[in-house]
Amino acid sequence: MSAHRVVIAGGGVAGLEALIALRELAGDAVSITLLSPSREFTIRALSVQEPFAKPSARIYDVGAICADHGAELRHDALEAVHRETRTITTMSGEELVYDSLLVAIGARPSPAFPHVTTFRGVQDAEAMHGLLQDVEGGWSSSVAFVVPPGTTWPLPIYELALMTAERAEGLGLSPQITVVTPEHAPLGLFGEEASRRVDDQLSERGIIVRT
Numbered sequence: 394m395s396a397h398r399v400v401i402a403g404g405g406v407a408g409l410e411a412l413i414a415l416r417e418l419a420g421d422a423v424s425i426t427l428l429s430p431s432r433e434f435t436i437r438a439l440s441v442q443e444p445f446a447k448p449s450a451r452i453y454d455v456g457a458i459c460a461d462h463g464a465e466l467r468h469d470a471l472e473a474v475h476r477e478t479r480t481i482t483t484m485s486g487e488e489l490v491y492d493s494l495l496v497a498i499g500a501r502p503s504p505a506f507p508h509v510t511t512f513r514g515v516q517d518a519e520a521m522h523g524l525l526q527d528v529e530g531g532w533s534s535s536v537a538f539v540v541p542p543g544t545t546w547p548l549p550i551y552e553l554a555l556m557t558a559e560r561a562e563g564l565g566l567s568p569q570i571t572v573v574t575p576e577h578a579p580l581g582l583f584g585e586e587a588s589r590r591v592d593d594q595l596s597e598r599g600i601i602v603r604t
């Protein structure tokens with residue numbers, strides 16, 4: 394019996410976790426092809442450390458992960474899905490046949506407000522570092538960290554606010570730091586207990602929260 398052909402589009406955490414779990418669960422019953430425009434994978438959560446010159450996120454080789462788990466890597470991207478023929482077209486014009494398809498291409502972050510520093514990950518570390526330098530140099534006496542409305546991942550805003558406050562405190566500075574959020578409570582989606590603890594940490598650092 395030939396192996397069930399699985400195509401995974403996306404080499405982010407979702408695509409790679411799926412690949413690893415699938416190989417573990419299904420063994421040789423599946424053949425896996427991973428479609429990834431990037432040859433590298435980093436944990437985006439750690440990107441908040443970069444502006445503070447803390448250790449940067451480790452870079453993983455997507456090809457090595459595929460090789461370790463018996464998957465074929467196509468350095469390409471998903472262009473179109475054709476359900477009737479169970480095929481996909483890639484950006485380079487190739488056609489791949491699948492029995493099962495997992496689309497894990499993530500979200501496309503975009504700035505929520507004009508004329509502000511937006512933090513989407515490592516690509517914005519330099520801008521955030523500039524903001525930090527303004528605080529360190531006493532050029533900025535107040536900073537608002539704003540969680541945008543709509544679909545968003547609010548955690549980095551709190552991390553950036555707390556780390557900025559910690560850095561300023563270490564330098565004997567006391568800029569007014571405010572977190573503005575549409576959430577009913579800070580990081581409310583993590584539940585009451587977690588939210589209360591975050592709130593405690595924010596107050597300890599003198600950070601004002603406006604919900």
Ligand SMILES: Cc1cc2nc3c(=O)[nH]c(=O)nc-3n(C[C@H](O)[C@H](O)[C@H](O)COP(=O)(O)OP(=O)(O)OC[C@H]3O[C@@H](n4cnc5c(N)ncnc54)[C@H](O)[C@@H]3O)c2cc1C
Pocket residue numbers: 402403404405406407408428429430431437438439440441469470471472497498499500512513514546548549
């Ligand atoms: C600053 C920041 C901090 C975060 N901190 C945390 C945290 O502490 N904890 C937490 O749980 N989450 C955190 N998140 C959220 C977390 O990073 C995302 O939930 C996670 O990355 C989503 O994984 P994903 O694989 O679905 O998408 P992504 O990580 O976006 O990966 C999608 C992949 O698909 C690829 N791709 C895009 N288009 C195509 C295409 N057409 N064909 C093939 N591949 C394509 C991309 O190149 C990318 O490699 C944070 C996010 C940010 C931005």
